[in-house]
Amino acid sequence: MSAGVVAVALVPDDSAGISAWDLYELSTVSMVFGIPHTDLADPWYALRVCGPAPHASHGLDGLAGADTVIVPSVPDAVVEGRQELSGELVDALRAAADAGARMVSMCSGAFALAAAGLLDGRRATLHREYARELATRHPRVTVDASVLYTDDDTVLTSAGAAAGLDLCLHLVRKDLGATVAGALAQRLVVPAHRAGDRPQFVEAPLPAGEEDTLGPVLQWALEHLHEPLTVDALALRARMSPRTFHRRVREACGTTPLQWLLHQRVARAQALLEGTGLPVELVGERSGLGSAANLRRHFTRTVGVSPSDYRRRFRPSGPPSTGR
Incomplete structure (x- = not known):
């Protein structure tokens, strides 16, 4: 550090x-x-x-x-x-x-x-x-x-x-x-991370009451990042068509649903690499990024360093945690 x-x-x-x-x-x-x-x-x-x-x-x-x-x-x-x-x-x-x-x-x-x-x-x-x-x-x-x-x-x-x-x-x-x-x-009391490529302004506000539909499904997705998640399934949970769901996520989050999921999964991987001694294979599974190779590819492209380099830099000394 x-x-x-x-x-x-x-x-x-x-x-x-x-x-x-x-x-x-x-x-x-x-x-x-x-x-x-x-x-x-x-x-x-x-x-x-x-x-x-x-x-x-x-x-x-x-x-x-x-x-x-x-x-x-x-x-x-x-x-x-x-x-x-x-x-x-x-x-x-x-x-x-x-x-x-x-x-x-x-x-x-x-x-x-x-x-x-x-x-x-x-x-x-x-x-x-x-x-x-x-x-x-x-x-x-x-x-x-x-x-x-x-x-x-x-x-x-x-x-x-x-x-x-x-x-x-x-x-x-x-x-x-x-x-x-x-x-x-x-x-x-601010969002933990807003990616730099998010737009400076939101083109249109969410219609009244619709943020109440979008918010819970995004929170649900955060709690199930380790599971296979598709835009169609999230749209169904939000009771929207896939096209409407895609548009609403872009308006609310400044990015596509798939990119939002990727950012959240990389953030989860960062937390696991910092706070646990889990092997990269399990970090990939628990963050929803899949195989160790897939984790390395997405993590390195997003964060700029490999998962192992990131862990060496940021994981505190002490006995490893299993993350359970």
């Missing part, structure tokens, strides 16, 4: 003011990384807030040595081209990236990473309201305004508001594992 130092780079406007979005995103980062949740993982992260006084406890030199650098939203004047980012900030961001820091932006903070050249040749996101401006000013960046967040390993970006919290929990999941991230999400 690894936490490390998280440094936030604040970008005030020319009057040295901090926007409401800056404060919102700073509070999000502080809830996740600044409060010592040492009952979940010890040591927890160390947080530095960097920028001009009196808003920050460190100057921009505080970015040096950080494991993760997060840039929250920049002022509207920067987005609109009426204010230039300081050369000191751009240099500090480049230096942090060159030193191996993981670079993260929340919403319009992507303009700062782009100005430092850190998004060139990469896919990035931000609130769709700012997407065209970012793409116009930085044509070497592939701007995708349809998703909640992007993860290019060392460079990550998120859309606005709640998507920033999703990205922070995603970072915890990468660093400390699914069990810790899930427990923290429960503490914050």
